[in-house]
Every structure is written in C-alpha cells, then in structure tokens.
Amino acid sequence: MSGTLHTVFFSPTSSSKKIARAVAWPLSQALGKELCEHDLTFPQGRNKSLHCTSDDIFLFAFPVYAGRVPRLLNSFLAQLSGGGARAVVLAVYGNRHYDDALLEAVDTIQEHHCDVVSAGALVAEHSLTPKVGTGRPDNQDLKNAEEFAHHAAQAALSGHAGPVTVPGKRPYKDLPPAMDIRPKTSDACTQCLLCVSQCPMQIISEDNPAVVGQGCIRCCACVKACPEQAKFFDQEPVLKIIGMLEEKCRDRREPEFYTV
Ligand SMILES: Cc1cc2nc3c(=O)[nH]c(=O)nc-3n(C[C@H](O)[C@H](O)[C@H](O)COP(=O)(O)O)c2cc1C
Ligand code: SF4
Numbered sequence: 001m002s003g004t005l006h007t008v009f010f011s012p013t014s015s016s017k018k019i020a021r022a023v024a025w026p027l028s029q030a031l032g033k034e035l036c037e038h039d040l041t042f043p044q045g046r047n048k049s050l051h052c053t054s055d056d057i058f059l060f061a062f063p064v065y066a067g068r069v070p071r072l073l074n075s076f077l078a079q080l081s082g083g084g085a086r087a088v089v090l091a092v093y094g095n096r097h098y099d100d101a102l103l104e105a106v107d108t109i110q111e112h113h114c115d116v117v118s119a120g121a122l123v124a125e126h127s128l129t130p131k132v133g134t135g136r137p138d139n140q141d142l143k144n145a146e147e148f149a150h151h152a153a154q155a156a157l158s159g160h161a162g163p164v165t166v167p168g169k170r171p172y173k174d175l176p177p178a179m180d181i182r183p184k185t186s187d188a189c190t191q192c193l194l195c196v197s198q199c200p201m202q203i204i205s206e207d208n209p210a211v212v213g214q215g216c217i218r219c220c221a222c223v224k225a226c227p228e229q230a231k232f233f234d235q236e237p238v239l240k241i242i243g244m245l246e247e248k249c250r251d252r253r254e255p256e257f258y259t260v
C-alpha cells in the first residue's frame with residue numbers, strides 16, 4: 001500500500017463527518033490507501049498543518065455557511081501543502097443551496113497544489129431548523145456517497161488533470177456582515193456541560209454554561225447537543241432566516257456529483 005487518504009472535515013453537527021466517512025472508506029479500498037482522519041471541528045485540530053505528497057488523496061468535507069466555505073477554515077487551508085495529491089471536495093449544505101461554496105473550495109484547494117478530480121454537493125439537515133433537510137443525510141444519501149466514491153476512485157486513476165468543473169460564480173457571493181449573536185440558555189439547564197465540550201469555538205463557560213463568550217459562529221452544535229433543549233436562538237435575524245428556510249426550502253434536493 002502506497003500513500004495515504006487524508007480525510008479532513010469540519011463538522012459541528014456531524015453531518016459533514018458522516019458524509020466524509022461514507023466516501024472515505026470505499027475510496028481508500030478502491031485506491032489501496034491508508035486512512036488518516038483530521039478533524040478540524042475543534043481548535044486543536046484546526047491549528048495543525050497538513051503536508052501531502054503526490055501518492056496521497058486529500059478528501060475535504062465542510063458545511064456550507066452563507067453559500068461559502070466557513071471563514072474559520074481559511075487559516076487551515078492557507079497552510080495546506082498539497083504536494084500534487086489528488087483531491088475530492090464535498091460541500092454539505094442544508095437543503096437551501098450551496099451557491100459558490102463548492103467552487104470556492106475547489107479553487108482554494110487547487111491553489112494549494114492539489115489536483116481536484118472529483119467534487120460533490122450533498123444535503124444535510126439544516127443546523128438552524130430540523131424542519132429543513134430533516135434526517136439527512138439518510139440511507140439513500142449514504143448509498144449515493146458510496147457510489148460516488150467509486151467514480152472518484154476512477155477519476156483519480158484516470159490521469160485526467162483537475163480541476164473538476166463545478167457550479168458557482170466568481171467573484172464568490174458576498175459574505176454577510178459579522179453579527180454578535182449568541183445562543184441563550186433557559187432555566188431547564190442542568191449544568192451537564194455537554195454544550196461546553198461540543199462548541200467548536202470553545203466559548204461556553206465551564207463555570208456557568210449560560211455564559212457564552214464572543215465569537216459564536218451559530219453552528220448550533222450546542223443547541224443540538226443539549227439534552228434539555230435549554231440552548232436556543234430567538235434573536236430576530238436568526239428567526240427571520242429560519243422562517244425563510246421553513247417557507248421556501250422544504251422540497252427535497254438531491255446530491256450532485258462531478259468528476260474530471
Ligand atoms: C451559519 C450557518 C449558515 C448556513 N448557510 C447555509 C447555506 O447557505 N445554504 C444551505 O443550504 N445550508 C446552510 N447552512 C446549513 C448547513 O450547511 C448544514 O446544516 C450543514 O451541512 C451542517 O453540517 P455539519 O452537520 O457537518 O455541522 C448553514 C448553517 C449555518 C450554521
Ligand atoms: S456557542 Fe455558538 S459556536 Fe459554540 S456551539 Fe453554540 S452556536 Fe456553535
């Protein structure tokens with residue numbers, strides 16, 4: 001066995017991780033690569049650097065935030081040294097749309113000396129509301145991801161050069177202005193500290209989990225993890241987005257896959 005399949009993901013509510021793993025295993029088997037996982041969800045993972053070689057495969061899965069790659073992944077991607085590895089990029093989105101996120105990720109990874117030969121846009125339950133993309137990725141999504149892995153393996157073996165052509169526009173969609181909105185905590189909180197351990201920004205106080213520091217990315221990991229449903233957002237801008245999603249984005253979208 002020669003070379004490593006580096007599975008890299010950021011996944012506050014676990015959908016991107018599930019999808020990355022569904023692709024990684026069959027891809028590693030088909031290409032005879034050793035599997036190595038890099039979880040960027042917490043700061044200790046994001047602060048590491050990654051150097052690949054031309055024998056390696058770089059598999060990158062991330063959640064789409066506001067139609068773009070999450071900003072906090074910029075510093076990890078900036079230090080990536082691709083070394084001519086072939087790459088597979090997976091944008092995971094909450095059944096609204098992925099806009100320019102897949103193109104942005106393909107461009108960025110290609111710039112860091114990977115050859116992006118395959119890409120996919122896959123659907124997950126929306127972090128902000130379980131009524132949109134409910135239960136996704138489901139069994140069919142995971143089967144589709146597995147099947148895609150075989151096409152991605154063929155693309156990697158084909159010798160065709162990347163980057164793969166994917167939908168999206170340049171310049172990419174403008175990012176929304178940064179807003180300091182943090183989750184609130186109800187009296188139902190039992191101080192179990194689960195939210196503290198699940199927060200990718202590590203901003204929930206261990207001494208009092210009702211206290212949330214600056215830097216919230218509204219990933220909803222704390223909201224989804226809380227066994228008492230004590231964490232929530234009720235601020236107007238968030239409620240407005242949830243209202244739009246629940247009104248307009250409930251029709252099932254299907255995954256899309258692209259190869260060279
Ligand atoms: C701040 C934020 C912005 C989001 N923006 C989008 C978006 O533009 N389009 C979309 O379909 N889903 C959007 N989502 C939903 C996530 O992409 C989706 O729930 C995601 O894949 C969750 O990934 P994870 O489970 O790996 O954390 C957004 C979620 C958050 C928290
Ligand atoms: S406090 Fe903000 S960043 Fe931390 S888990 Fe909750 S929503 Fe995510």
Ligand code: SF4
Nearest residue numbers: 189190192193195226
């Ligand atoms: S997960 Fe919920 S119950 Fe546990 S500390 Fe956090 S807010 Fe409180």
